[in-house]
Amino acid sequence: MADSKREIARTYETTGAARLPDLTRVAGVASVVHRGAIALDAVHYDTEDLRLTAGSLALCQRTGGPDAGWHLTFTVAPDTRDDLRAPPSDTLPRSLARLLRSRVRDGALVPVVRLLGTRDVHHLNGADGTLLAEVSVDTVRAERPDGGGTTAAWTTIEAVLADDGDPALLDLVGRRLRRAGAHPSTAPSGLARALAATDPDRLPPNARAGGAPGPAAPADAGDHVLAYLRAQTEAIVALDPAVRRDLPDSVHRMRVATRRLRSALRTYRKILDRNVTDPVGDELKWLAAELGAGRDQEVLDARLRAALDDLPRTLALGPVRARLRIWSTARRRGSGARVLAALDGERYLALLDRLDALLAEPPLLPAASGAPGRALPRAVLKEYARLAARVDRARDLPPGHDRDLALHDVRKAAKRARYAAEAARPALGKPAERFAGRMKELQTLLGDHQDSVVARDALRDLAVRAHAAGETSFTWGLLHGREEATAAARERRLPEVWRRASRPKLRRAWEG
Structure with a gap:
């Protein structure tokens, strides 16, 4: 190097x-x-x-x-x-x-x-x-x-x-x-x-000296969506070298740009022809999965290490830190090489070329020429309606595995609604900014809930491995119980956070 x-x-x-x-x-x-x-x-x-x-x-x-x-x-x-x-x-x-x-x-x-x-x-x-x-x-x-x-x-x-x-x-x-x-x-x-x-x-x-002249202000809904797509595409291209250099947070930021781009293509299907954008979205989904190969394990490792640090020393029984390190190393092995292999592959270059082609000759539909104050809110509110339906479904389920999966779906819908509002913010101003903030709050709450679900699965696996090696599994069981309590606390907060996220006045501000 x-x-x-x-x-x-x-x-x-x-x-x-x-x-x-x-x-x-x-x-x-x-x-x-x-x-x-x-x-x-x-x-x-x-x-x-x-x-x-x-x-x-x-x-x-x-x-x-x-x-x-x-x-x-x-x-x-x-x-x-x-x-x-x-x-x-x-x-x-x-x-x-x-x-x-x-x-x-x-x-x-x-x-x-x-x-x-x-x-x-x-x-x-x-x-x-x-x-x-x-x-x-x-x-x-x-x-x-x-x-x-x-x-x-x-x-x-x-x-x-x-x-x-x-x-x-x-x-x-x-x-x-x-x-x-x-x-x-x-x-x-x-x-x-x-x-x-x-x-x-x-x-x-x-x-040139003094920099480039500022771009022309977006005039219609299509202009606003394309500006957002262009910014996310440039972020992917610009972050590529940082990922290869293993700079802090670079993989996460590139993955977020990839997800934002895919989300916008899905949200604004009335503005961009999905016959062209859906195949691009499939490739963006692939890239996000490759970038996440090691990121999810990295987040889990940090959570479990923090949980151990938070325990009194008298409750950390057995070689728990060594067990966690061995388990984590085995699960993370090869993830960095997998990311680099994806970036070095022809499939990735083909995706970048397709994004360039999409921006150069965007497949705009008639709605793209409409006023942004009408076309964009409709797309965002459609994402809100999808989110609300998932919230209702999750709240009707009893606690357990099915409800955990449903809450994870709510989190993904909240993220998509947030990204939709962020893309619309330059056109819609404060209402979009407030809505995105509330979606982020909901997404963060349910993200911690999902991290707890994943952590519990990991802790059970660690306990089984410790028991098989003749070690005490007490500490892993204790942490499992704490994660159950964390998940329950997040679920108790959900109604309050959802009420803030679903205030009718936000919807009226756009629909009016």
Whole structure:
């Protein structure tokens, strides 16, 4: 796997021969050490239609200097980036190529611009010699890889915070630089600036100085639904590299985007032709299942560990933690590999292509051209009616297995109603926001109930295994009883939460 480094940095533009001001006047900086100049030579790669640049990614191979090799940079947040590095090679290393798959797919990566120049490096040190930040003056020339076309040259100053440094230092450094005549760069990146100078017509709008112009306001119901679908599709594509890097919560977030997308396709069948969207929904269901291979076990493990932590030590009899660890490891084995296998498969790429095609040529029905204030509430209220029917059915059942299954169905219906309202919120405003909030409250309550059901099954299995190994099963039985009490408490709260979720005035606000 490539080495990864997170950097917090700010870039400033200057004119003429740039000179750094005296940065020892910055609070906390005791000395500025000149580290010399480094030659810059980097060839940047992208697809012909600049998909990486449009997604705020940059891929280059640098020649010479201490950081020679392949660099893949992700913009994490304003002023924050992840730089993944791999050794020099004639071809892009597989460890980096996999991280680009959701965007590049079957396309080819080609050189798009070459940056040459020098980097004059200075270290800002504290009183004890600790590195606080690195400030460099970069003199850059951009040219087309084929040597033809327009060239451009500029000078920038970049301040990069040291590992574990205080970001407030960059504020102080920036203040000194601005007083010396520099100003914050308006270009999203050095690559974007180079492309703007050498091939401006090719640059994606969101990579231009000042960013892309805001999208046109949705005019009809179809516009609103498509905007929601587009946002969820982009979330899947953007989260793909994070899942492959095993970043915290990335699998969960990608799974949620997948479910939201599928839910919207099902809810808004009066707006989008289901003959086209149903097969896409089936593939989204498959992807969500693959992403959930390890996530559900992860949630269960956390619940059982927390339950053990909550017990008095005198009630944790036998090797319960070791038993839980062995049991959990066996159940989770291979789940991560399963997720990666799905993302590396052709079925996943085909799904992404189908989503792109659906957004490019949406199968809109006549209702799509209707006013959003009429078409969208009808779809959301239809989900509400389905939810209400499931609530009535669950409440008519006696406590037990069948009622647990029915309450799980209620939870899924509440989630679908919530997603429907979230998709409609830009058009319907506060009523949709309030409704989604109440659906989330109901979903959370019944989610805890369902987690308790799953935990009880797991605790029974652990008790059986412990007994077979000659261990006491007392602790597992005790936790089982606690989970039964938790589920009962959630069921007692259900009528109150449902009353809030089903207030008629919410419905009247939309139907009126």
